[in-house]
Amino acid sequence: MASAIATAPAAAAARRSPFTGSRARALKLAPRRAPRAPATPRTVARSVEIEPAPAAAPSPGAGGVDRNSGFEVHKFGGTCVGSSERISGCCDLLIANAKAGVKIFGVVSAMGVAKKGEPKVTDCLINATDMASARDPAYAEELVKLEHKHRTTAEALLTDKSEFDAYMSAFDAELTDLASMLKAMSIAGTSTQAFADFVVGHGELWTARLCAAAIRCKGYDAEWIDARDVLIVTDAEDGGVDVDYERSNANLDKIFNDCGHGEKGAGRILIATGFIARTPDGVPTTLKRNGSDYSATIFGAMLIAAKITIWTDVDGVYSADPRKVKEAVCLDTLSYNEAWELSYFGANVLHPRTTLPAMRYSIPIVLRNYFNQAAPGTSILDGCPIDTDVVCGSAEDASLIKGLATIDDVCLINVEGTGMVGVPGTANAVFQTVKEANCNVVMISQASSEHSICFAVRSHDADRAITALSKRFEKAIAAGRIKEVTAVRNCSILAVVGQNMCQVCGVAASVFEALASSAVNVIAIAQGASEYNITVVVDKNDVTKALNAVHGRFYLSKTVMTVGLVGPGLVGQTLLRQMKEQLSELKTDFSVDLRVVGVTGVSKMLLTGDDDVALNLDTWQEDYKASATPVDMAAFTQHVVDSGAPNQVIIDCSASEEVASHYKEWLQRGINVVTPNKKANSGPLDYYKELRSIARDGYTHYFYEGTVGAGLPIISTVRNLVDSGDRVKKIEGIFSGTLSYIFNTYADGDAFSDVVKKAKELGYTEPDPRDDLSGTDVARKVVILAREVGLDLELSDVPVESLVPEALRDAESAEAFLAALPEHDGGAFYTLMAEATAAGEKLRYVGVVDVEAGTGSVELRRYAATHPFGALSGSDNIMSFETKRYASGGTLVVRGPGAGAEVTAGGVFGDVLRVAQYLGAPS
Incomplete structure (x- = not known):
């Protein structure tokens, strides 16, 4: 088959269409049908309203070519054509589609790289230009890299010698011309933008020729098109370019006429160069940012293609940045407006300008992964319908919010003053000044009172903007009409984008509730009347947490919580086992997703890896033993915060006062706290009040049911009595499961030390039994209840x-205490027990809160065997509440197991689920 490659010198080849000259196909021109009309204003299933295409919109040329006959455009980025194997795969993909009867139009970038360290063609061309302009002779080395890369690739792909010879002849000629041009630049020591654009555009020329030749070598018909022979563009005010569609269409019609493409239709694959074009004066130029993607949508619009597929190295557009949100999902569809919004805020989506040509004709743009072709990708469409059930249902449905994006490192500037109210032109003066200072405004918020205008700029523009505004309003500031221009630095912007949220009540409320629940303070808010985008400004340090909080609210289970466990002792181990046994049911039946992301003990900790959502609860104990990560409570806390879920809880199963000192920080950072550790609530009164105040005034929760009755509902009973208006007069009870067990188990002839050791072995005691026997543990419970x-x-x-025998109160350790305890069997305790038994009574160790007297105490008391306290058995706890309502008819009594890992862990687990319920999980 004849090659489409000209053998004339490169300069001439660049000016001539590949469909003209000796290699032009003598094909007959097909008649042309009327093109599909541009979309007219409409609203169908909540789709985007599209304005009619203006006069400059893509329109059929005068040549009569039918452009509405099933074309599909496929664009391949540099990574997709980074090696001979990848180019071959691209060619196979196009051939397969062409054989299925589809008219194929390909657009290719310059060759990228398949492996690190390989030369990237565009980089080589840019480097060569810069070096030559700087009179660095090393530019010649870049040309050597280019020659080697393309020659070896051509040798692997072009199995037909004539194709290889033609390709290399044109390539060598162009490379020779480039060398001459670069030498001239080196002599002059300078370059122009036109020269730079001309040089850098050769990468696409070489790839397009190579792909067309490779397809022909595979036995299928293909031609390549130099986009500079088609696209005419002019510079735009925003730094991009605008397409002259009338002249560009005429050029494309001429190429179609000259090659007779209409006769063979789907029998030929066309490959066009991406990124490059010409000015109206015929000077080579580029399409600037995302130029190859822009080329694809321009050609798609000119052909009125059925679909434009952009092949890249990601599966599509994600609901959030996967590097920041571990559970970001690849979106099936986006509307054009949603794509614009996400792109503006930095998401990896098409540049807004890129979508415009396709949008004029409602052509779907599909972003797909060349390296994972099984993935369907993301389709950017005219509109994304929403089910009626969603409109009438939950405001947290994932179809309402398509994506979230952030702009980091911004500064919020505020211009405020009573002299601004009702004064025309103030806003114009503000933003004109900022414009003249060459600062880009990324967000604006203004109250209807006109008392203040606040807006966000990039941090590197902040000082320049503040200086300009201070100078512009110098007199107004001096007169007091405007306050000093202020700035809030170290901010980030979070954008919540979704076209379908504009007619659903409660979406904004869900967004702000998610932020509040994660203790993220919103500094400023902006939302347009279209409601496609809710934009908030938050502290830069909170942006990842904010991103995960809002994403989790719409994309994850109803309630997702990451869990950090402090204290992997017996209670901690039991709690994790209980969680493991319930995880599936909680997620399925109650939409509660608990994820344990960290466990820390006294000396080391275990954290999830970068790619892990949660620890494996089947193997966590082995993993913890094998961990060599030393304890760092700050790092542990940060890991819980950064773990990706919208809600966090730290469970303190230790008995550590040092760990309890972190509760305030955790609550202030939006981390919920659950604990059976009594040290915080029985410690300094001011600290206890601070914790309760933070939990009461904020959106975090502090639950500690396990501090008094293990798994018994003691704290909740007290709170219910108080909150319902009852007045508690006295609380009396056996608060220690350990001492309950000891007093109920002890019998004549038993050794006190043996009973204590047995209680320790059963897990009833604190880690140090002296905390129980000294009465300190009971005293702490008395203080908590008081x-x-x-x-x-x-x-x-x-x-x-x-x-505790006085001689053992200062024993070095719990082990030393237990070892010496048998030496002190007998004594006063035995006498008291014997006296109570002889009187038919039971000796009990009780705590008392006398509210009317304002006192608390821990003491030994005797009770009749028929009294509820006297009839207690095993390790049960019992509490009696005498209140205004529960007095004459008998006290309110709560009784049940008060010690042991199972019941304590169960009580803690219950508090964790209470947190989940407060956060929105169904009860």
Whole structure:
């Protein structure tokens, strides 16, 4: 088959259409049908309203070519054509589609790289131009790289010798011309933009020729088109280019006429160069940013193609940046407006200008992964319908919010003053000044009172903008009509984009509730009347948390919480086992998704890896033992915050006062806290009040049911009584499962030390049994309950009758204490027990909160065997509440197991689920 490659010198080849001259196909021109009319204004299933195409829109040329006959445009980026193997795969893909009866129009970029370290063609051309302009002779080395890359690729692809010879002849001629041009630049020590554009555009020429020749070598008909012979563009004010469609269409019609493409139709594949074009004066230029993608949509619009597929190296457009949101999903569809919004805010989507040509004719643009062709990709369409059920249903449906994007490192500038109210032209003066300072405004927010205007600029523009505004309003500031121009630095912008949210109530409320629940403060808000975009400004340090919070609200289960566990002892281990057993049911039946992301002990910690959503609860103990990561509570906390879920909870199953000191920080950072650790609530009164105040005034939750009755509903009972208006008079009870077990188990002839050791082995005691026997543990519970009913007691205010022999109170460790305890069997304790037994009574170790007297105490008391306290057995706890309502008819009694890992872990688990319920999970 004849080659489409000219053998004349490169300069001539660049000016001549590949369809003219000796290699032009003598094909007959087909008659032309009327093109499909541009979309007219309409609203169908909540689709985007499209304005009629203006006069300059793509329109059929005068040659009579039918452009509405099933063309599909396929654009391949540099990575897709980065090697001979990849180019061959692209050619196979186009051939397969052509054989299926589709008219194929390909657009290609310059060769990229398939492996690190390989030369990238466009980079080589840019480097050569820069070096030559700087009189650096090393530019010649870049040409050597280009020659080697294209020769080896051509040798692998072009199995027909005539095709190879023709390709290399044209390539060598052009490379020789480039060398001469670069030498001239080097002599002059300068370059022009036109020269640079001409040089850099050769990469696309070489790839397009190569692809067409490779297809012919595979036995299928193909031609290549130099886009500079078709596209006429002019510079635009925004730094891009505008297409002269009338002249461009005429040029394309001429090429179609000259080659007779209409006769063979789908029998030939056309390959065009991306990125390059010409000015109206015929000077080679480029399409600037995203130029190859822009080429594809321009040609798609001129052909009125059925579809434009852009092949890249990602599966499509994601709901959020996967590097920041682990569970970002690839979107099936986007509307043009949604794509614009996401692109503006930095998402990896087409440049807004790129979509315009396709939008004029409602042509779908499909972004697909060349390296994962099984993935369907993301289709950018005229509109994305929404089900009626969603409109009438949940405002947190994922179809309402298509994507989230962020702009990091911005500064919020505020111009405020009473002298601005009702004064025409103030806003114009503000933004004209910012424009003249060459600062780009990325967000604007103004109250209807006109009292202030705030807007965001990039941080590197902030000082320039502030200086310009301060100078512009110098007199107004001096007169007090305008306050000093202020700036809030270190901010980020979060954009929540979704065309379908504009007619659904509650979407904005869900966004702000998600942010509030994660303790993210919103500094400024902007939303247009179209409601396609809700934009908020937050502290830069909170942007990742904000992104995950909002994404999780719309894309994950109803309630997703990451869990950090402190204290992997017996209770902690039991809790994780209970969680593992319930994870599936919680997620399926209640839409609660618990993800344990970290476990930390005294000396080391285990955290999830970068690609892990949660720890494996089947193997966490082995993984924890094998971990060599030292404890770093700051890093542990940050890991929980950065774990990707919209809600976080840290569970403290330790008995550490140091760990309890972190609760305030955690709550202030939006982390919910659940704990059976009594140190915080029985510690300094001011600290306890701070914790309660933060939890009460914010959106975080602090639950500690396990601090008093293990799994018994003691704290919740007290709160219910108080909140319902009842007045608690006295709380009396056996608060220690350990001491309950000891007193209920002890019998004549038993050794006290043996009973204590047995209680320790059963997991009833604190890690150090002296916390139980000393009465300190009970005293802490008394203090906690006293504070819950409004008494301002400190631990030192509670007198305690200790059961620890005085000689052992300062033992070095719990082990040392237990080892020495048998030496102290007997004594006063045995006497008291014997006296109670002889009287037919039971000796019990009780805590008392006397609200009316304003006191608390821990002491030994005797009760009749028929009394609820006397009839207690095992390790049960029992509490009696005497209140205004529960007095004459008998006290309110709560009784049940008060010790043991299972019930304590169960109580903690219950608090975790209470957090989930408060965050929105169904009850």
